[in-house]
Amino acid sequence: MAELDTSGGGKHKGGKVRSKKVSTRIDLTAMVDLAFLLITFFMFTTTLAKKKAMDLAMPDNTVKTNQLPVAATRSMTILLGSHNKLEWYMGEPGKSAPTVDNYGKDGLRKALIENGKKVAATHAAPDNFMIVLIKPSDKSTYENLVSTLDEMSITGVQSYAIVKITPMELGDLQKNNIY
């Protein structure tokens, strides 16, 4: 069986069998390849970005609480219409002409900040914050509602509520061609 004995140990006179020194270095290339393949797989299948959300609290409509009268001049009503347009007015409906505006930095946000300042200047503390009523019409989109709510938090409006729109206000929206 000469073929199996390739160690060449037979050459030594002393007859001591020495084991051949094998290098301890392994070729890691294949292992690294595999590792990176798996990394890529897990990177694509995981969701690292957590879902973000905004909290919305609706009023409890089952409990009738004593509601304090509020000056109409402190309230701002925002009507959400179609085509990403809205209109807003201060005070009671029909008394002041509504302004048609758009969502965004120069539209709603500017109006909210300006009206907030006006209300704060004309009323006595501590009741000098503005109250905002959001009235989405059936033609407005969910995005419109979310961006309005977002503007509330950006401009720091303390009290706001989502309220049902009235037929009179719908007529107003129709007049301005955004319903």
Added chain:
Amino acid sequence: MPRVKVARKSTAIDMTAMCDVAFLLLTFFILTAKPKVEDPSKADVPTSSKEKVVPEQNLATISVGQTNQVYYSVDGSDVRTEALKAMGEKYHVSFTPDEIKNFSNTEVFGVPMSQMKSFLDGTIDSQQKFPQKGIPVDTTSNNELSNWILTSRQADKALHDKDLDIAIKGDKREQYPIISTIIEILAKQRLFKFSLITDLKAAPKK
């Protein structure tokens, strides 16, 4: 002139460090992995500047996709199992243990109770191809979505003694009435606080 001899270098690189890094990253990704859930509603959520993270556990999500289809998903397979059993009793549909098991692995669904049996009857593949029409929603106090929310809340209370958090995930092009209907349904169950799932938009400079 003697020629300049370029030292011959071995082309073999020491891979040990690279291997270490690769496996470190691999371990990290395996441990943080949470498989993506296929969302049949395909809702394109609006953006906002809010950075509040939605709790992952103990959450029920109502998704409204395009064309007013409503999907429902609740966290925890045990809660789903109990909710399905309760719903089966309510709508007089009996489910086999296989169907219940199938349902406990279904994260998001949008089929009316009348089609639930045929939806659950089959493999995961056939389930994904199933034409989901959305859960029936209306303003009456006894509609299917409202019952799903109610049963899963009861199941969560019984199993974990926790109050289920509710989140609404709506498509941004969705018109307001369907959202208002869902808010009304929640209000009827005295749920007045919930989250609206949004994408993050860069916060505006003040």
